[in-house]
Every structure is written in structure tokens, then in C-alpha cells.
Amino acid sequence: EPEVTQTPSHQVTQMGQEVILRCVPISNHLYFYWYRQILGQKVEFLVSFYNNEISEKSEIFDDQFSVERPDGSNFTLKIRSTKLEDSAMYFCASSEQGQFFGPGTRLTVL
Amino acid sequence: DQQVKQNSPSLSVQEGRISILNCDYTNSMFDYFLWYKKYPAEGPTFLISISSIKDKNEDGRFTVFLNKSAKHLSLHIVPSQPGDSAVYFCAASPILLQGAQKLVFGQGTRLTINP
Numbered sequence: 001e002p003e004v005t006q007t008p009s010h011q012v013t014q015m016g017q018e019v020i021l022r023c024v025p026i027s028n029h030l031y032f033y034w035y036r037q038i039l040g041q042k043v044e045f046l047v048s049f050y051n052n053e054i055s056e057k058s059e060i061f062d063d064q065f066s067v068e069r070p071d072g073s074n075f076t077l078k079i080r081s082t083k084l085e086d087s088a089m090y091f092c093a094s095s096e097q098g099q100f101f102g103p104g105t106r107l108t109v110l
Numbered sequence: 111d112q113q114v115k116q117n118s119p120s121l122s123v124q125e126g127r128i129s130i131l132n133c134d135y136t137n138s139m140f141d142y143f144l145w146y147k148k149y150p151a152e153g154p155t156f157l158i159s160i161s162s163i164k165d166k167n168e169d170g171r172f173t174v175f176l177n178k179s180a181k182h183l184s185l186h187i188v189p190s191q192p193g194d195s196a197v198y199f200c201a202a203s204p205i206l207l208q209g210a211q212k213l214v215f216g217q218g219t220r221l222t223i224n225p
Binding site for chain 2: 097
């Protein structure tokens with residue numbers, strides 16, 4: 001059964017460093033998303049992406065964040081200068097109807 | 111932000127009986143609703159969805175009911191099995207331009223199925 005994959009499973013970085021979280025969505029899906037879940041809190045929407053451009057973003061998704069689909073399979077989330085409060089699980093998802101989520105990347109900012 | 115609320119943080123059900131998980135929402139712009147199951151250290155697993163033009167959708171042991179006037183939806187699992195023990199999230203979305211979604215999640219309900 002096709003699934004969304006994410007790498008790495010765990011990323012540890014120093015505050016101020018750039019990180020790139022990678023995702024491979026389900027191949028025939030057209031819509032791609034990033035969400036995050038801070039420990040003990042709800043899953044929160046960050047951004048949706050369709051037809052090679054952002055279709056919607058939340059107030060969390062500020063200038064420090066960017067997304068890219070560099071080729072036909074990968075979908076990346078870049079955080080330019082990480083802050084302590086960026087520590088969270090980051091989930092990628094793709095959809096036709098229901099959104100299918102990847103296993104997540106745990107980002108720890110020290 | 112309490113647009114989607116799951117008021118029961120936990121629920122315990124006997125194996126073989128029906129599990130009913132509830133969810134309330136406040137935003138009238140929501141027109142697509144989903145249920146997810148989540149195990150620790152894994153991403154949410156899509157279970158079932160319903161659009162606002164329907165009031166019921168069934169898939170095997172899972173049925174979702176939508177009451178638009180009450181802004182309430184529920185997930186019924188029957189019969190409940192031990193493998194159903196997990197955290198269940200309700201999510202809702204408006205349908206955005208070009209068909210994308212923007213899911214708003216509830217806090218989750220931890221379901222425990224007792225043998």
C-alpha cells in the first residue's frame with residue numbers, strides 16, 4: 001500500500017541553524033501539506049502546496065519557513081534559522097480526498 | 111483556538127462492544143471532516159471521512175455520523191477490538207481554493223479496548 005515517507009526520523013540541531021525536513025508524498029497525489037505537533041499540544045497546520053505553489057499557510061509559517069518540490073517526488077520543509085520553540089514533530093501529508101500522513105520527523109532544537 | 115473539540119480525553123470500552131467517539135466544531139465554514147487514529151511515535155493514520163453533503167459514511171467497522179445543525183460528528187467502531195486501542199483525532203477542513211485542505215485537529219481521545 002502506498003505511503004508517505006519522511007526523513008530523517010529525528011533531527012537534532014543547534015539554535016540558529018538551518019534544517020531541511022524531507023518527505024516523499026504518495027505518487028499520484030496532487031496536494032501536499034506540512035503540519036507540526038508540539039509536545040502535549042494539538043496537531044497544527046503549517047502550509048498546503050499545490051501545482052508548485054503554496055495555496056494556504058498559517059500564521060506559524062513565517063519568513064523562516066519555506067517549502068519546495070525540487071523534483072517529481074520530494075517535498076521539503078526548510079527552517080532557515082531554528083528557534084527553541086521550533087522543537088516539535090513535523091508531519092508531511094498528501095491527499096486526493098483524505099490526507100495521508102507520514103511518520104513524522106522529531107525536530108529537537110538545542 | 112477551540113474550533114474542533116473532543117471533550118473526552120479518554121474512553122474505555124469492552125472488547126466486542128461499540129466505541130463511540132465524539133467531536134464538536136464551531137466553524138460553519140468546515141465542510142469536510144475526518145477521523146484519524148494515532149499510535150505513539152507514528153503519524154496519524156487516516157480512518158474515514160465525510161463531506162458536509164452527507165450525514166453518514168460507513169467503512170467496515172467504522173461509521174462516521176455528521177449532524178450539521180448541531181455541529182457534531184461521531185465515530186462508531188463496532189465491534190471494538192484490542193488493536194483499536196490508540197488516540198483518535200477528529201479533524202475538519204474548509205475546502206479551499208483549488209481543492210486543498212487545511213485540517214484543524216481536535217485534542218484527541220485515548221481509546222482503550224479491554225479484553
